[in-house]
Amino acid sequence: MSWQIFSAATAGATHEKHLQKCGDAVCAIQARGYSLCLIADGAGSVSGSEDFAENLVSYVKDIFQEGSWMQGEKWTPKNILLHLYESVRGKVSERAFGPGDSTLLALLIADQEAAFLQVGDGFCVVRENGHFQLISDMDKDAYANETDFIGKTQIPSVKTFNTQDVDFFALSSDGLTQVALRTKTNQPHIPFFEPFSLFLSEHPSDNEGKKEIEAFLKSDSLRDKVKDDVSLIIGQRHHD
Numbered sequence: 001m002s003w004q005i006f007s008a009a010t011a012g013a014t015h016e017k018h019l020q021k022c023g024d025a026v027c028a029i030q031a032r033g034y035s036l037c038l039i040a041d042g043a044g045s046v047s048g049s050e051d052f053a054e055n056l057v058s059y060v061k062d063i064f065q066e067g068s069w070m071q072g073e074k075w076t077p078k079n080i081l082l083h084l085y086e087s088v089r090g091k092v093s094e095r096a097f098g099p100g101d102s103t104l105l106a107l108l109i110a111d112q113e114a115a116f117l118q119v120g121d122g123f124c125v126v127r128e129n130g131h132f133q134l135i136s137d138m139d140k141d142a143y144a145n146e147t148d149f150i151g152k153t154q155i156p157s158v159k160t161f162n163t164q165d166v167d168f169f170a171l172s173s174d175g176l177t178q179v180a181l182r183t184k185t186n187q188p189h190i191p192f193f194e195p196f197s198l199f200l201s202e203h204p205s206d207n208e209g210k211k212e213i214e215a216f217l218k219s220d221s222l223r224d225k226v227k228d229d230v231s232l233i234i235g236q237r238h239h240d
Contacts, residue, residue, distance in 0.1 A: 003035050006209035009231035010217045023050045024231035025057040035109040037233045041173040043101040052100030077108040077115035101149040118157045120147040125188045127168040132188040167237045168197050175230035200236035
């Protein structure tokens, strides 16, 4: 069994109007039997956060791929994510990513187990035994446009789950929340996710998958509803 994963991010109408770059940074890589997905959403209220988010994701990708720190020990997906986050926090204190701040979503999938790390808003939805489920936290008490950021969060939320019964996931920053989750219940809006799963079931090529995600994020129908930057990572497990 193997996972096929695609990711993309694009600037929203507000950033485009002011000729600003996208504040969402995404990455999806597969290395040493793991699949790692990352989304950092730069803090719009702090100057430099677009570059901060991009530098953060690049740093995590590089140290995960290099992986010398993993040798000689038994690492669970949860422990790997916590180690990566500790490294990120160290770099933040050194201002290695430049000025700014961001949220962070990280999903690490292994053969038997997966771990999901969250700082701030955004969502992660999985399909387990045929049912779409939200596994990310939703802070109903937070004010609009208010969330946690890496700079002030020492201990992130981390959840683990068995991957044997999970065959699809979707990860996104807060830009897509209003169209992907039901407003009153914060539960997955199934018509949003099912078309992506059907598309992945056709085993698209890397080029086809990337174009499909980018076309969706830039579509007029979505941009009429969402003005914020948007990012999306989707993955589906195939039985080879």
